[in-house]
Amino acid sequence: MKHYELAVEFYKKQGPRHDSALWAIREKRDKAIKEVKEWEKLRTKAGEIKDYVIENLQKLVYEFIKNAKNEGIEVYFAKDANKHNEIVLKELKNINAKKVVKSKSMLTEECGLNEFLEKNGINVIDTDLGERIVQLRGEKPSHIVLPAIHTTKEDVAEILGESNTDPTYLTRKMRKLLRKEFLSADAGISGANFLIAEKGYAVVCTNEGNADLGAILPNLHIISVGIEKLVPSMEDLGLFLRVLARSATGQAITTYSTIFGKKEGGRRVIILVDNGRFERLNTQFKETLKCIRCSACLTTCPVFRRSGGHSYRYVIPGPIGSLLAPLVDKDEYKDLPFACTLCDSCEMVCPVKIPFSKQLREMRKYVTNENIMVKFAEKSMHSDKMFKLFSKIIRLTPKALLEKVISEWSRYKAMPVIPRERFIK
Ligand code: SF4
Known part of the structure; x- marks a missing residue:
């Protein structure tokens, strides 16, 4: 099913609940940024640092690897998702691991790590509250920071076999259950929000402290992270921690922001994952990095x-x-850039100033074959002769054929009746 059909189904089921829950967070974010007078300057600076990172990605990857090794961390580089999963499995097999506790990591979702490890006989326990809820429901996260935002307290009570739907009660019950898993796990896996090139450190931010328990309690801690998470220096980290928490949840700072260097009394391994990122540097979509x-x-x-x-x-x-999905599979996800009203709200809030409206328009061209048609129309606007010719072609072309040529457009909009005669003789 495509986005449109799934969206209609979702709205029929949820009504305005999901919308209101997220809008409350957007309002919290607005309040939080109003308290920072220099907010726009911070966004500009964050965007500039990230521009520097993508222009110097290879250099920063080398710098990070050198410094992390000096720090006493083992570092791997994985070209793609398969390689990443194999490295994780090899590390876990080396210690005969049967169970791992994992904190939230979109990179491991991208690589399909849970399914891969489960197939290879390793029990993966997601430890972020929202992630654990969706894992127990046999679902995927529906939001990158609030993975279970589509569920209700009644849904959570049901998966825990409880009749009490009080959120505090349910959270405490889940915490008790997870505590046992932390204490009996053979290894911990986490993502990282930032990698500090000049130090070789990884920084992990959570509100539940679950990544810290997974990183500290078992002897082995594996960090799986995309190379675009690099920032050059510790000084940059301060800026990014400020913009991240406010943009995500409207908090001044995430509850736990931990800088991981060498692991005391165990091993820490970092897997830097490319999975198409270096390739993206050479495209018009490099700013998504x-x-x-x-x-x-x-x-x-x-x-x-x-x-x-x-x-x-x-x-x-x-x-x-x-923007990201069609770069992975153009055919499968070609409807997504059209699931957008081009209202620019995303561009207004993005803390690193990704130019969404431009990128989404580019992506629409990239996924469809309407480029020639659109280019021809664009050219005709600049010349009276061309405009007359273009209008004539449109007037003479049968409607069914026109609809076929601009199939993506006409899937969602009714083609108007094209007059056969010119208005101006
Ligand atoms: S694109 Fe911008 S607003 Fe969206 S998740 Fe990334 S940093 Fe945040």
């Missing part, structure tokens, strides 16, 4: 709020997902 996965563009998007994350069918939904 600036994303810090704060989720502000999802939360603000009027389409996302009404259609839910699963309607996008890709691990990263919403406006940024509509």
Whole structure:
């Protein structure tokens, strides 16, 4: 099913609940940024640092690897998702691991790590509250920061076999259950929000402290992270921590922001994952590599709020997902750049200033074969002769054929009746 059908189904089921829940977070974000007078300057600076990162990605990857090794961390580079999964499995097999605790990581979702490890006999326990809820429901996260935002407290009570639907009660019950898993796990896996090139450190931000428990309690801690998470220095980190938390949830700072260097009394391994990122540097979509996965563009998007994350069918939904998914599979996800009203709300909130309206228009051209038609129309606007010729072609072309040529457009909009005669003789 395509986005439109799934969105209609979702809205019929949810009504305005999902929309209101996310809008409350958007309002919290607005309040939080009003307290920072220099907010726009911070966004500009964050965008500039990320521009520098994508222009110097290879150099920063080498710098990070050198410094992380000096720090005492083992570093791998994985060209793609398969390689990444094999490295994780090899590390876990080396210690005969049977169970791992994993904190939220969109990169491991991108690589399909849970399914891969389960197939290879390793029990994966997601430890972020929202992630654990969707895991127990046999679903994927529907939002990159609020993975279970599509569920209700009644849904959570049901998976825990409880009649009490009080959120505090349910959270405490889940915490108790997860505590046992942390204490008996053989290894911990986490993502990372930032990698500090000048130090070789990884930075992980959570509100539940679950990544810290997974990183500290078992002897082995594996960090799986995309190379675009690099920032040059510790000084840059301060700026990014400020913009990340406010953009994500309207908090001044995430509850736990931990800088991981060498692991005391165990091993820490970092897997830097490419999976198409270096290739993207040579495309018109390289600016998507600036994303810090704060989720502000999802939360603000009027389409996302009404259609839910699963309607996008890709691990990263919403406006940024509509740019990333077609780069993974152009045919499968070609409807996503059109699941957008071009209202620009995403561009207004993005803390690293990704130019969404430009990128989404580019992506529409990229996924359709209407380029020639659109280019011809554009050219005709600049010349009277061309305009007359173009209008004549349109008037003489049968409607069915026109609809076929601009099939993507006419799938969602009714083609008007084209007059056979010119208005001006
Ligand atoms: S594109 Fe911008 S707003 Fe969206 S998740 Fe990434 S950083 Fe946040």
